[in-house]
Amino acid sequence: MTQTSRRGRPWTPLPSDLDADTTELLRVLRGLIDESGIGLKGLSRALTSSHFKGVDPPGYNTISRRLRGEGISNDTNLIEAVVQICAQPEQRRARTTEVRRLREAALNSSAQEARRRADAVPEQPQPDELAQARRRIAELQDELAQERLRGDESRQTMAFLLGVLGRSAVGLAAPLQSFLPAPSRPPADPVVSHPSPLLSPADAGGIDAVAAHLRTLDPTGERFAGALRTAVDEMLDGQRTGRYDIGQLHKTEKTHLRTKVETVLSSALGLEPGKQMDLSIADHEVDLKFSLTGNWMIPAESVGHICLLVTLDDARSEWSAGLLLAEDHLLTRGGNKDGKRGVSRVGREAIRWLFRKAPLPRNTLLALPREDITAIMSHRSAQQRVNELFRRAQRVRVSSTAVATVAMQGDPMKRLRDARAMLAREGIAALTWQQGWSAQALGLPVPRSGEAVAARLAPLRDDETDTPFIELEGQRWAVARPGDPVAPLPARPWPDRP
Structure with missing residues (x-):
């Protein structure tokens, strides 16, 4: 049967090669638009930046392509915007749950198809490789x-x-x-040469002062690293979007990430805004430059000023930050269409590194194998997704951000508390920062505020004399070995202290 839109105009037939889950998702979205009677043009006019986290909404042609199946499963914002605009108020919650389930199923189908195609052709290097x-x-x-x-x-x-x-x-x-x-x-490469890349005493003194001030504010780099983790997580907005990888951001969002890093980092370190540049540090104007690739682009107005260069690699859980006086002889000869120039090889040699490849708080979901992510997101229930997360991410710290991303609902910590009771029946202990003593006694990573660590436990055997253990209701428990049978944990709530 041909699906029709408002005023009897037929929808464009869906491509025959679409999987069943994507087809069903599109059928539901088209049906909502039909029921509302606003049509595609009305939908296009009703979309605002608030539906897309402050980014300009897509145009009519993009919406039309999405509703023909092009990239619809990756466009969470548009999917939920259709529900918010077209569904009746009393139906929005149920419809939102329905389209989220269909989107997850469509993503899983796409992943399975991609793996099938990959198996049929010679293996090629992956993008991250x-x-x-x-x-x-x-x-x-x-x-x-x-x-x-x-x-x-x-x-x-x-x-x-x-x-x-x-x-x-x-x-x-x-x-x-x-x-x-x-x-x-x-x-x-065509780089600018110079008789000497060394800085004058005055220039070196400025960088020395800025470096000393930043090291005084953050001697270990923990505040730097925490701010970068926060900036990335806020931009991903996992609780609303289910995203956990920077690669899932739109191009405009990646551009905005630089502003987010500046805002969060300035707040974390208590830095003041500059009069000409982004920041004022130790009475020097400093321009903050963030790049995911480490290929910083310096605009003309930053030449002659100190630049704070920041980069991170979420997959490797590392970040770097350094200072550079942006002088002509330290920049590449040519620029891009905006007149920005890169840091030359000579310039890279002149960078004063504050922290180089320092540890970044781990992105729990990004570190998991792809098949584990697929298994976690295959559950329709938010609680079951959280349970599956702790079944698969064991003996590592799991952040509340990861729990919220998997649940995609409010109050992720309630999901964690409920998961603890359910997983205890499977012998899995999910320990929060309040039970840090238990994690330490078991030889596990100690969770920090807002984190949890899970591990399957088993009764301590008599021959395990040197194995770390804890005692619960008169019985000793240790981290289970692969061959140990599943043993439910005591039903009594886990103590916060020994």
């Missing part, structure tokens, strides 16, 4: 360039000394010349 390879190539190129620069700087220093010594160096000229290395070949 390619990105890692490109980063390693860039690192090697930087190292080669730095070696060349050291040789060039030695020649320049020797020549300078000979010039200063003048006539008194006549007898020393030959011995000194013998120590000069052979001229190096210019680097392959």
Whole structure:
């Protein structure tokens, strides 16, 4: 039967190669639009930035393509906006639950189809592997360039000394010349050369002052790392969107991430805004530059100012931050269409690193294998998804953000409390920061505020004399080994203290 839209106009037939779950999702969305009577144009006019977390809503043509099946399962905002605009108030909650379930099923179907196609063709490098390879190539190129620069700087220093010594160096000229290395070949990439990349004492003093102030505010980098984790998690908005990977962000959201990092980092460190640049640190104007790839782009107005360069790699759970005085000879010759220039190889050598590849709080869901994520999200119930999370993410800290992302509902900590009681029947202990003593006694990572650690326990055997254990209701329990049978934990609530 042909589905019709308002005023009898037929909907474009759906492609025959769509999976059943995506087809059903589109049928429901089209049905809601039909029932409301507003049509596609009315829907387009009703969409606002509030439906898309402050980003401009898509246009009519994009909406039309989505409702023909193009990328609909990845567009959570549009799916839920259709429900909010078109469904009757008393039906919105049920309809929202329905479309979320259908979207999850459609995503699972797409993943299964992608794996089937991948199995049918020779294995190709994954995007993250390619990105890692490109980063390693860039690192090697930087190292080669730095070696060349050291040789060039030695020649320049020797020549300078000979010039200063003048006539008194006549007898020393030959011995000194013998120590000069052979001229190096210019680097392959077109970068700006300069007689010396070293900073003047005044410039170095400015960077020293900013570096000292930042290290005083955050000697270990924990506040830096926590702010970056918060900025990424807030942008992903997992509780509403179910997203856990930066790669799932839209292009405009990735652009906005830089502003989010600036806001959260400034608040965490108590930094004041600058008059010309983003920040004022130790009486110096400092421009904050954030890049996911480490390829910072410097605008013309930042040249001559100190830049705080920040990057992170969520998959590797690491981040870096350094200071650079953005001078012409430290930037690439060419710029992009906005006139921004990258940091050259010489410039990278001049970066004063505050923290290099420092640990970033772990993204629990991103670290899980893809098949575990699929299994977790395959459950229709939010509580069952949370339960499955702790079945699969064991002996590691799980953040409340991960719980909220999996549940996609309010009050994630209630889901965690309910999960503890349910999982205890399977012998799994889900320990929050309030039971940190138990985690420590069992030899598990100690959860911090807002975190939990899960592990399957088993009764301690007589031959396990050196195994960490805890005592519950007169029985000793230890972390289960693979061959240990499942034993339910005591039903009494877990004590917050020994």
